[in-house]
Amino acid sequence: MTKVAKIALITGGSRGIGAATALQLAAAGYAVCINYLHKHEAAQQVVQDIQSQGGTAIAIQADVANEVDVVRLFAEIDTRLGKLDALVNNAGILMQQCRLEDLTAERINRLLSTNVTSYFLCCREAVKRMSTRHGGKGGAIVNVSSAAARLGSANEYIDYAATKGAIDTLTKGLSVEVANEGIRVNSVRPGLIYTTMHADGGEANRVERLKTNVPMQRGGAPEEVAAAISFLLSDAASYITGSFVDVSGGR
Numbered sequence: 001m002t003k004v005a006k007i008a009l010i011t012g013g014s015r016g017i018g019a020a021t022a023l024q025l026a027a028a029g030y031a032v033c034i035n036y037l038h039k040h041e042a043a044q045q046v047v048q049d050i051q052s053q054g055g056t057a058i059a060i061q062a063d064v065a066n067e068v069d070v071v072r073l074f075a076e077i078d079t080r081l082g083k084l085d086a087l088v089n090n091a092g093i094l095m096q097q098c099r100l101e102d103l104t105a106e107r108i109n110r111l112l113s114t115n116v117t118s119y120f121l122c123c124r125e126a127v128k129r130m131s132t133r134h135g136g137k138g139g140a141i142v143n144v145s146s147a148a149a150r151l152g153s154a155n156e157y158i159d160y161a162a163t164k165g166a167i168d169t170l171t172k173g174l175s176v177e178v179a180n181e182g183i184r185v186n187s188v189r190p191g192l193i194y195t196t197m198h199a200d201g202g203e204a205n206r207v208e209r210l211k212t213n214v215p216m217q218r219g220g221a222p223e224e225v226a227a228a229i230s231f232l233l234s235d236a237a238s239y240i241t242g243s244f245v246d247v248s249g250g251r
Contacts, residue, residue, distance in 0.1 A: 011035045012091030014043035016195035020222035026055035034059045064118035074125040087126040089119045090144040094160040115163035131181040138182025140233045147191040147248040175242030184241040186232045191248025192219045215250030
């Protein structure tokens with residue numbers, strides 16, 4: 001495959017915010033790797049959509065909560081596209097709505113593994129490739145957090161909210177750690193966004209129920225979050241690191 005100027009990895013790129021980000025980055029000239037866990041057909045559809053517009057894209061299956069899979073994912077990107085310039089940590093899960101008193105250790109640990117460990121592992125592999133300390137040419141990382149990190153998601157997803165709080169801390173700490181190595185690390189915190197993820201929690205129409213709590217009185221589109229991610233990865237954000245962009249309609 002032909003090498004291009006910039007290469008981006010989007011974890012969880014087969015649907016929602018990840019898919020919208022892949023499309024926008026491809027339109028901006030990136031060669032895009034769409035990582036997915038189970039949704040092979042959806043990931044291939046995103047690849048086809050990008051290719052139909054003249055872009056470059058590949059899809060790679062990997063469980064980013066699994067260290068062996070993460071190492072394989074990045075090695076395959078090295079071989080098929082080249083050295084990474086941009087990482088969008090977007091893969092994540094939530095589970096059935098419940099109160100804290102009904103949580104189990106199994107559920108908590110699964111969320112931590114998928115929503116937190118995966119971000120650390122992918123950041124690690126990205127830094128090894130981007131850092132000028134390791135002979136890289138720099139790069140940018142955007143971690144997809146959530147407004148839940150600020151709001152807490154009481155009675156619904158306290159465990160999910162806590163994982164996103166961890167991502168905020170990762171973003172701040174890593175941004176300082178690699179600031180003088182050519183790497184910028186920022187975060188977007190989406191609010192109520194129209195994605196299929198809400199169905200995973202048992203309430204597909206959750207945005208409709210809660211949108212009147214948002215000052216703008218509406219839910220957001222995945223493309224609106226993707227636009228913020230694309231900006232933070234771009235040269236227009238060259239002096240921005242360790243920052244958080246809330247894409248939440250004012251909430």
